[in-house]
Amino acid sequence: MTNPPNLTQTPLVEQWHAGGFLVSEARGHRSRDVGTIGGAAKVYPGTVLGLQTGGVAAAWPGNPEQVNNNTGNGTIALASPPIVAGAQLGMYTLIATDATHFAVTDPFGNAVGTATAGTAFSNQIALTITAGATAFVAGDEFSVQVEAIAGAYVPLNPSASDGSQTAAGIAFGFTDATMNDVPGTVVTRECEVNGSELLWPSGATAAQIAAATSQLTALGIITR
Template identity: 45%
Template sequence: MTVLTETLHAGGFIVSEANGMRSREQVAIGLSQTLVTAQVLGRAPVAASVTSSVAADAGNTGNGVFTIDATTPVLSDAKNGVYRVFCVEPVTNLGTFAVVDPKGVEIGRAIVGTTFSNQIKFAIADGATDFVAGDAFSVTVGIEDADYDYKTFDTTATDGCQHAAAVLFSAVTTDGSAKKQGVVMRRDCELRASDLTWPASNLTAAQKAQAIQELADLGIILR
């Protein structure tokens, strides 16, 4: 007798979700993937689609030039919104700037004359008039869901997919030449934890706990 095994139906892992389609999002699924229903996904920004701009504060004393990197202005983990870059240690012909992400978290320090590369990439050149404490720049990053490729969550990735960002509604397979549209659970829902598919290897208990928290931060609660 042939034994048939029924796989998880599309959305069969959902315990509850928001009214209408608010919990779901149609997204681009990256190339060369075989993804199953309820697979945990990460997402990688498509740099060519992301916009970025910079503006100096009107009251700045220093007149050095702030230049966004022309090739990779936005890196993995970049957030949608306004980054603030402000002088905290003025030095003659140099200076140190704190870089704060759109959520108000400091992500590093930039030194005048060197390249800063964490979430955003830029350099600040020294000008004829030195920077003083409080001189600042705003970097606006525009990222929408259409500007991401969704891929398998992988703690060894470096393109942003090392962070859990969604759970796949139904199975999708892509080849090496074309992306496909897929539906993911992105916010405000409860999902059955035992149904989720995680990476087959390289996932420690601490990493899984972190990923579960990342989903919770999006309003995706595992039951």
């Protein structure tokens, strides 16, 4: 019996790169979608993603420059989800007209209603302002930045309840969403992937990975 020949060439070592986890995918770009990537993190190719529903927004006391010069020391809290029908991307402002009422304007300066301290407000954005020990005065201000309307893909979080606990796709390339949400490509359907190159959340259990793998299978993303 003849022995097989010895290899005389250096084996190819493939570096980590966009789409490197794919074994096969549908023709064209049917397996991929462009979406919003969030999670305040660097997201690498092969990261299993969940989809936060209801959009993404951030709120703080003060003006759009995040300078808090309010006299009143009350607080603002976004609802879950923080945005509702008609929301627009950009900065909403809420300016006090007296101790308990705030005029709300959209990113284009259009009035969208009056928020009353202690009462839930819901018109494009959903929130509640709570009065503090020191009363608000006219001119006190809150700002709400709407960063994504249709939801954002974030690294899978099995313990969450905002949609990101369910596997909804896989990051195709590298995106840096550390400071803010960014556009990115997500593999969402009809493909085969190399399971050894998928990135799961730290501490994910075997049962959680198995459940998420089944969720990917339901999307037509088959793990090999």
